[in-house]
Amino acid sequence: xxxxxxxxxxxxxxxxxxxxxxxxxxxxxxxxxxxxxxxxxxxxxxxxxxxxxxxxxxxxxxxxxxxxxxxxxxxxxxxxxxxxxxxxxxxxxxxxxxxxxxxxxxxxxxxxxxxxxxxxxxxxxxxxxxxxxxxxxxxxxxxxxxxxxxxxxxxxxxxxxxxxxxxxxxxxxxxxxxxxxxxxxxxxxxxxxxxxxxxx
Amino acid sequence: xxxxxxxxxxxxxxxxxxxxxxxxxxxxxxxxxxxxxxxxxxxxxxxxxxxxxxxxxxxxxxxxxxxxxxxxxxxxxxxxxxxxxxxxxxxx
Numbered sequence: 001x002x003x004x005x006x007x008x009x010x011x012x013x014x015x016x017x018x019x020x021x022x023x024x025x026x027x028x029x030x031x032x033x034x035x036x037x038x039x040x041x042x043x044x045x046x047x048x049x050x051x052x053x054x055x056x057x058x059x060x061x062x063x064x065x066x067x068x069x070x071x072x073x074x075x076x077x078x079x080x081x082x083x084x085x086x087x088x089x090x091x092x093x094x095x096x097x098x099x100x101x102x103x104x105x106x107x108x109x110x111x112x113x114x115x116x117x118x119x120x121x122x123x124x125x126x127x128x129x130x131x132x133x134x135x136x137x138x139x140x141x142x143x144x145x146x147x148x149x150x151x152x153x154x155x156x157x158x159x160x161x162x163x164x165x166x167x168x169x170x171x172x173x174x175x176x177x178x179x180x181x182x183x184x185x186x187x188x189x190x191x192x193x194x195x196x197x198x199x200x
Numbered sequence: 201x202x203x204x205x206x207x208x209x210x211x212x213x214x215x216x217x218x219x220x221x222x223x224x225x226x227x228x229x230x231x232x233x234x235x236x237x238x239x240x241x242x243x244x245x246x247x248x249x250x251x252x253x254x255x256x257x258x259x260x261x262x263x264x265x266x267x268x269x270x271x272x273x274x275x276x277x278x279x280x281x282x283x284x285x286x287x288x289x290x291x292x
Contacts, residue, residue, distance in 0.1 A: 010235045014242020019252065023243065033240040040233040041204050045211020047226045050219055062284050071276040079272020083264050090261070098262075099269040122254040126262035129245065131270055136238065146278040147285075153277030154270045161204055162237070165230055180205070 008137055037161065044165050048173050065149075065178045069185035072153040073193070076102060094120060097197035101128035102156030103135070103163075104190045111191065115198035131156060135163050139170040148172060152179050157190055159183035 017023050080099030084092045094116065101108025105128035113121025135142075135154040142150035148171040155163035160183025167179045215223065245251055 007234065007238050010239040011242040014239040014244075015246035016242075017239075018243040018246020018248075021247070026247065033237060033244070036233055036236050036240065038204060038207050040230065040237065041208040042211040043226050043230050043233065045208035045213075046215035046218075046223060047211075047230065048208075049212035049215025049217075050221075050223045050226070051215075052219060064280075064284050067280060068277060071280045072273045075273035075276030076269040077272070078276075079268035079270070080265055082272070083268030086264060087261055095265060098265050102269075119258065122250065123258045123262045123265070126251065126254060126259055127265040127269075129251075130263060130266040133241070134266060134270055136234075142274060146274050147281035149277040149281045150274045153273040156273065165234055169227075169230070 011133065040165055041161070044168060044176075048168065048176055051173055061174070061177060066181070068149060068152060068178060069182050069189075072102070072156060072182065072186055073189060075153065076100075076156065093197045093200040097194050098124045098127050100190060100193035100197055101131075102158075102186050102190060103128050103131040104157035104187060105129045105132070107190055108194050111194045112198060115195070132158050132162060136166050139163070139166045143170045148175060152182050155179075155183070157183060157187040160187065 076099050077096055080095045081092055084090055084095035087095065097112055097116070098108070098120070101112075101124055105125050108128055109121045109125035112124040131154070135151060135156075135158070139151040139154070142154055151163070151167050151171055152159050152175060155167060159167060159179045164176070164179055164183070168176050171179075215226075
């Protein structure tokens with residue numbers, strides 16, 4: 001919990017810096033975050049490779065875990081459909097299209113803006129950014145309440161890059177392989193599902 | 201995307217080659233980098249006028265969809281988790 005609070009503090013601090021332009025250069029237009037992510041993944045790689053348990057865990061990985069991406073997709077769509085009942089002015093297919101971003105906010109918001117206009121595109125952007133942020137923040141709690149696969153499902157399409165470090169820290173390094181596999185499959189499904197639900 | 205995966209694989213190889221050494225400090229570096237990345241993501245959100253303006257009118261809808269979608273996927277993942285590990289007698 002302390003870890004999550006520190007993380008959200010850094011996020012809020014960053015938001016305030018961005019909002020009030022406290023930082024002279026426009027960080028959003030630089031590649032700093034990309035290089036930081038590269039450095040992070042390199043360090044995650046070292047920690048995984050350095051852990052003598054990794055190989056052992058990889059061998060004991062349950063083959064039924066390949067169903068995890070399907071569970072993530074079905075669960076997300078079901079949840080989005082239920083929320084569409086509350087949002088009476090949005091159609092079910094619009095809500096499903098937004099849900100189909102699975103945290104991949106850049107691509108899904110571009111697609112939805114293109115098909116359904118900027119308003120829905122903005123919702124898609126906010127909903128999918130907050131999915132990524134939510135996963136980063138509540139991953140420790142998800143593991144405690146819903147088991148070790150929960151942060152991977154919550155991370156959606158981002159589990160092969162941005163949310164991978166928090167997953168390895170909370171669920172354990174033995175889930176790094178399934179997390180990358182899951183991210184890859186869900187990532188791949190985003191353009192297809194978003195297009196499908198926008199055209200219904 | 202593939203650059204990032206490639207870098208991680210390189211790191212894994214390096215970590216494997218250095219497996220005789222205790223590299224426990226790497227976890228602190230990972231934590232600091234996560235903080236930096238969240239700070240940068242915050243800056244990106246804060247400096248994006250479209251997102252900040254949208255927060256007022258469309259934010260609630262977005263949050264509801266986020267919670268709905270995430271919760272749905274977490275519940276199905278929990279079902280799979282129970283299904284896989286129940287038989288081994290390993291509860292959660």
